[in-house]
Amino acid sequence: MPASSATAGSPMEGRLLLTNVKPVSFGPNAPSSSIDILIDADGKIAEFGPSLNVQGDVRRVDGKGAWISPGWVDLHTHIWHGGTDISVRPQLCGAERGVTTIVDAGSAGEANFHGFREYIIDPARERIKAFLNLGSIGLVACNRVSELSDIKSIDIDRTVACVNENRDHIVGLKVRASHVITGSWGVTPVKVGKKLAKILKIPMMVHVGEPPALYDEVLEILGPGDIITHCFNGKVGSSIIEDDDLFELAARCAGEGIRLDIGHGGASFSFRVAEVAIQRGLLPFSISTDIHLRSLNFAVWDLGTTMSKLLSVGMPFDKVVEAVTISPASAINLPTENLLSVGTRADFTIFELADSDLTVIDSMGYEARLDKLFEPHWAVLGNEPIAASRYQPVKPETSGAIAPYSYR
Structure with missing residues (x-):
């Protein structure tokens, strides 16, 4: 080319x-x-x-x-390579994939953000921003050691201090709200995170997955500017097309300014959910990969491939491009106007x-x-x-794939 x-x-x-x-x-x-x-x-x-x-x-x-x-923005990645057991090197999902701004979604917490800044953010040629994990340890041993097992996992004072000391890099807080992380603690971490986000005047990104917490409960806590990631997941109890009340709530909240983010990942995107939601007029605010070592060679590959999936289930071309440019840029307070102007x-x-x-x-x-x-x-x-080019897995991991989904 x-x-x-x-x-x-x-x-x-x-x-x-x-x-x-x-x-x-x-x-x-x-x-x-x-x-x-x-x-x-x-x-x-x-x-x-x-x-x-x-x-x-x-x-x-x-x-x-x-x-x-405008340069593509991937709003949900995991790139604290060496600091967590799931993160990829930023070079795998950054400029060489067409992405000029990479946003890490909670790989680091207050206890190890300094390392993420020194070893990943500072040397990168791409712009890197981050949502700080509410749990102090972040995703050091993702899902094997929960970052939010109980209130002792959170140090409120140190989290506030970390954000204030790194406002040029930290754009919000991240909470994973699903039972594999919080157990019986349910939606309480989301409430704690929202309180801190209000104090700090920053948005919060919340991962929705296996309940509890319920997707519905999370939406009721969030406000304009906050982000639901994995918005079109297909998990039982967390799919917006299996419950009409949840769909209507999600649509209302999106209209009021809560941002719905794809966050594809290894377990959190369904062709069917995306197609039905888009047919019913509910488009995602942003398209992101949730790229990590367990999704890279399985379902995700890269941002360009993820964009193509949304196009294939009915999202218009111009809306797909907006969802990786001006929309995610606005969510993290990057400029969205006059991007093609002399002097910019x-x-x-x-x-x-x-x-x-x-x-x-x-x-x-x-x-x-x-x-x-x-x-x-x-x-x-x-x-x-x-x-730049799309990522090409040496051996795509599609073993166990289910029969083709008919979305046309």
Whole structure:
């Protein structure tokens, strides 16, 4: 696909020219046809428009008619590699997959966030943000050692201090509300987390799964700006299409500003739930992978593949792109306006929507064939173009997959 005279990953100097790219998700005043974008040596947009006549030394990336959007944001990942037993290296799911902002969803708690910051956030070329786990130890030994077994798992004073000392990196609190984590403690950790989030004036992301706590109970506690992740899971007692009252509650809460996030993961996305919800008019606010070592080679692979799954069950193209750009950016207080304006630092993903016959599975093990795929080709960070592609598992783990799910 695109070729460039730049060497991906090497230190960049001078100007960069992106040619023949079609803007999407930049707002109503953005150009609607193919343009060129000139980025100066400081990584800021210097000029854009059709067929720019740029003189002098400049590195070029030929978009060949591909789409260009604000940089993709993955709102739910686990990248505290070495600090937890499930986290992947950020390089596996970042710029080389078209993702320019990676958000870790609770891998670190207050007791070990300093290590996450020093060893993962600071060295990364991508922007990395984090939801701080309410449990002090975070996901050190995920599901084998619960981070929220009882009130002794939470140090309120240290959690508040950790957020206040790291507000440039921490964007909210994360609570996992399911019985495999909290046991008989139920919804109480969500209440404690919400109290702290109010004090700190930050949102909370809540994982919903096997009850208790009940999805319904969690929604009643949250408010505008908070996030439900795993919103289209297919677990008994936590699926929004098995209970009309829950569906209506979820739709009402979404209308009032609670954000529904996909959080695909290894156990938390159902083709059927997503298709029915979208047909009934309930679209997710954001699309995220919940990528970790147990989902990477199984159902998830990467953000582009996850986006393609939502497209396949009826989510419109423009809404899919919004759900990985301006929507998640707004959830973590990143700029969402004037992203294609002179003087703005360049942060883009160049991608195409390619024909496909790829067979994939959801977290329930159901197979589906995708006829369209979001294929990232470049991540652009300032004046650095980074070649990107979808993740290709050496041996996809689809053993035990259930017969194809008919969603057409």
